[in-house]
Structure formats: C-alpha cells, structure tokens
Amino acid sequence: MKSDEKGFLYPIIDEEKCIDCGACRTVCQTYCDMPKLTNGQAYYKAVIRDEDILLNSQSGGMFTAISDYVLENGGVVYGAVLQGADKVIHKRAQSPEERDMMRGSKYIQSDLCDTFVNIRDDLNNGSLVLFSGTPCQCDGLKNFLNKTKTDTTKLLVVDLICHGVPSPLLWKDYVKHQERKYGGKIDKIIFRDKSFGWASHYESFWIKGKKYSCEEFKNLYCSNVCLRESCYMCKYSCLNRVGDVSIGDAWLKRGIHNHDILKGESLVIVNNAKGEKVFEMIKASINFQSVAISEYLQPQLITPPQSNDNAKQFWRVYRCFGYGYINFIFGKSGFINKVYKIIRRKIINIVSK
Ligand SMILES: Cc1cc2nc3c(=O)[nH]c(=O)nc-3n(C[C@H](O)[C@H](O)[C@H](O)COP(=O)(O)OP(=O)(O)OC[C@H]3O[C@@H](n4cnc5c(N)ncnc54)[C@H](O)[C@@H]3O)c2cc1C
Numbered sequence: 001m002k003s004d005e006k007g008f009l010y011p012i013i014d015e016e017k018c019i020d021c022g023a024c025r026t027v028c029q030t031y032c033d034m035p036k037l038t039n040g041q042a043y044y045k046a047v048i049r050d051e052d053i054l055l056n057s058q059s060g061g062m063f064t065a066i067s068d069y070v071l072e073n074g075g076v077v078y079g080a081v082l083q084g085a086d087k088v089i090h091k092r093a094q095s096p097e098e099r100d101m102m103r104g105s106k107y108i109q110s111d112l113c114d115t116f117v118n119i120r121d122d123l124n125n126g127s128l129v130l131f132s133g134t135p136c137q138c139d140g141l142k143n144f145l146n147k148t149k150t151d152t153t154k155l156l157v158v159d160l161i162c163h164g165v166p167s168p169l170l171w172k173d174y175v176k177h178q179e180r181k182y183g184g185k186i187d188k189i190i191f192r193d194k195s196f197g198w199a200s201h202y203e204s205f206w207i208k209g210k211k212y213s214c215e216e217f218k219n220l221y222c223s224n225v226c227l228r229e230s231c232y233m234c235k236y237s238c239l240n241r242v243g244d245v246s247i248g249d250a251w252l253k254r255g256i257h258n259h260d261i262l263k264g265e266s267l268v269i270v271n272n273a274k275g276e277k278v279f280e281m282i283k284a285s286i287n288f289q290s291v292a293i294s295e296y297l298q299p300q301l302i303t304p305p306q307s308n309d310n311a312k313q314f315w316r317v318y319r320c321f322g323y324g325y326i327n328f329i330f331g332k333s334g335f336i337n338k339v340y341k342i343i344r345r346k347i348i349n350i351v352s353k
Pocket of ligand 1: 056057058059060061062063064078079080081088102103104105106107108109110132133134160161162163164165247248249250251266298300
C-alpha cells in the first residue's frame with residue numbers, strides 16, 4: 001500500500017511479480033457485491049450506563065459495551081488508535097486498558113497495517129475476535145477471510161455509520177500548523193469534544209498542558225473537500241450493512257432535533273443472529289429503547305457524501321501553498337466564505353428593496 005499525493009493509501013501492484021491470478025480483485029470491496037439486506041434488522045437508541053465511559057465515547061458508548069463483552073470472554077479487540085498526534089492505525093487489544101485507547105472517533109483514514117493477517121491468525125488459533133471500523137474496512141476484512149477460507153464463526157464485526165474519511169496528509173499538516181502556531185508538541189487530541197455538548201463539533205488539543213479548541217479541521221471535513229475519492233461513491237451509505245452490528249450517532253432525521261441530548265446517544269442496528277446474541281449479552285450495561293429507523297435516517301444511511309465543487313481548486317492551492325493557506329482561503333472564516341457572505345448579503349439587500 002502506498003500513499004497518493006493526498007496521503008490516502010492505495011494498493012500498488014508489482015507487475016514483475018504479478019502472476020495475474022486476479023486474487024486481489026476477489027477481495028477488494030470495490031469489485032465485490034454488497035451483502036443483501038437482511039430481513040430481521042432491529043433498531044435501537046442506546047446509552048452505556050457508566051457516565052465516565054459515555055463522556056469519553058463519541059456517541060453512546062456502544063463500542064465499549066460490545067468490546068467489554070468480548071474481552072470478558074477471553075477475546076481480542078481490533079480498533080483504531082492514535083499513534084502520536086498525527087497518525088491513526090488499527091491495533092489489537094487484549095485488555096481494557098489497551099481497548100480504552102480505541103475510544104472516540106478519529107476523523108481520518110486509519111492505516112490497517114497487518115490487521116487482516118493478524119485476525120486470520122487469531123481466528124485460526126480459536127480466539128473470539130471483534131473488529132470495528134468503517135464499513136469498507138469491515139467488508140474488505142470479510143472478503144479477505146472468505147478468500148483465505150478462514151472459519152469466521154468466532155468473528156464479530158461492528159461497522160460504523162460513516163460520513164467518509166478525510167486525508168491523513170492534511171491532518172498531519174494540520175497538526176504541524178497548530179504546533180507551530182502554539183509553540184509545542186500536541187500531547188492529547190479529541191476530534192469531537194463533548195464538553196461543548198454532543199451536537200457541537202469542536203476539536204480540542206493540548207500543548208504544554210494548555211487546552212485549545214477550534215472548528216478548523218471539522219469545517220474542512222464537513223465541507224467534503226478533502227475526503228477519499230471512493231467516499232463520494234460509497235456503496236455502504238445505506239441501510240444494507242456489512243457488520244453484525246452497526247453503530248453511529250442517534251441523530252433524528254432533519255427537521256426533528258434532539259440536540260438537547262448533551263452526553264451522546266448511539267444508534268444501534270442489529271443486523272443478524274450473531275449481532276442479536278451480542279446485543280442480548282450487553283443489555284445489562286446499557287439503557288436502550290427500540291426505535292423506528294424512519295425517524296433516524298441521517299444522510300449517511302441514504303446516500304454518499306456529495307463532492308464539493310471547490311475540491312479541485314482546494315487540492316491545487318494546497319499543493320502549491322500548504323495547509324495554512326487553504327485554511328485561510330477555504331476554512332469557514334476564510335476568504336472564499338467571507339466573499340460569499342458579502343455577495344449574498346448584497347443580493348439579499350438588492351432583492352428586498
Ligand atoms: C471517520 C468516521 C466518520 C463517522 N461518521 C459518522 C456519521 O456520519 N454519522 C454517525 O452517526 N456516526 C459516524 N461515525 C461513528 C461515530 O462517530 C462513532 O464512532 C460511533 O458511533 C461509535 O461510538 P461509541 O460511542 O459507540 O464508541 P467510541 O468509543 O467512541 O468508538 C470508537 C470506535 O470507532 C472506531 N474508530 C475511531 N476512529 C476510526 C477511524 N479513523 N477508522 C476506523 N474506525 C475508527 C474505533 O475503532 C472504535 O470502534 C463516524 C466515525 C468515524 C471514525
């Protein structure tokens with residue numbers, strides 16, 4: 001796997017060694033069919049009972065509830081952790097302390113490293129395994145295990161509802177930019193800090209013990225200028241899920257607001273019998289309620305994110321001038337937005353005269 005100029009990983013085939021067997025195509029989720037929508041899906045909103053865990057989780061703490069069950073039964077957990085401030089990788093956890101490092105969403109593409117091979121080995125050794133990640137990562141894993149004829153009876157897959165993954169290179173530059181600006185190394189980061197309320201989306205970071213919060217990276221992320229190309233065509237942005245259980249934020253659909261929930265709430269989609277069994281086992285540690293999915297259909301469950309018209313210019317300016325400049329031009333309080341607001345105000349004034 002090699003990074004492209006935006007920092008996204010892509011497979012590179014060594015033509016000298018390739019025997020053209022097509023095995024890579026049979027495991028690549030881009031070429032594989034989606035699993036069929038199961039009839040017996042069940043939908044819940046849920047919150048973990050432990051308030052400390054809830055406040056440190058992104059949504060309602062379902063990942064911890066599920067991974068607790070796996071660890072208590074002697075299993076291993078695979079999930080995304082920060083490596084330093086500027087990289088996200090998937091790691092293996094055997095203890096609650098190692099698992100706690102996976103808590104919270106890191107809004108950049110994680111590097112899976114050797115995760116798929118390690119999971120195959122764990123399953124072959126008879127271990128109970130939980131894998132959690134974006135739906136495309138989950139599907140890739142399932143295809144790989146299928147191709148390698150691995151027995152997946154003891155594998156539990158939890159996929160996240162996903163808006164898309166922004167460029168890891170952009171995030172690296174963001175970290176450098178903030179470190180230069182505030183004169184020190186970032187030693188802790190929260191991508192979406194719940195201390196501002198669950199509905200807000202401030203990133204917070206600590207330098208020399210001092211906390212700084214802003215919406216800079218979030219604004220770039222949410223404006224869809226910096227996602228991986230495949231995210232704009234994501235076939236997983238639907239109710240047809242790849243995990244045994246799917247988790248995300250329990251946002252009510254547009255027009256109905258539940259932003260008064262300050263500490264977070266999970267949407268849980270139980271997709272099959274394996275997921276149902278696990279959900280049954282964690283019920284003692286959560287508060288939950290069955291919901292009608294029609295009320296919780298956020299855009300990510302209906303359609304892929306729409307590419308931003310300015311994306312091409314964004315990457316051109318970024319390549320020429322770097323992060324500081326694109327934040328000035330494309331950020332919410334940046335040049336383009338200011339000009340847009342002035343023009344908009346002028347038009348409204350003219351029209352309303
Ligand atoms: C890139 C991204 C986009 C998302 N977009 C949406 C969205 O649009 N709507 C929505 O409802 N929910 C979204 N989520 C999911 C949501 O933010 C929570 O991660 C999810 O609800 C689990 O929260 P929790 O409280 O159960 O547990 P937490 O402890 O907060 O769960 C963390 C889980 O997220 C995984 N994770 C964290 N970062 C990454 C990463 N970079 N790549 C892969 N896995 C990761 C960890 O392995 C762990 O399983 C997104 C998550 C990510 C990572």
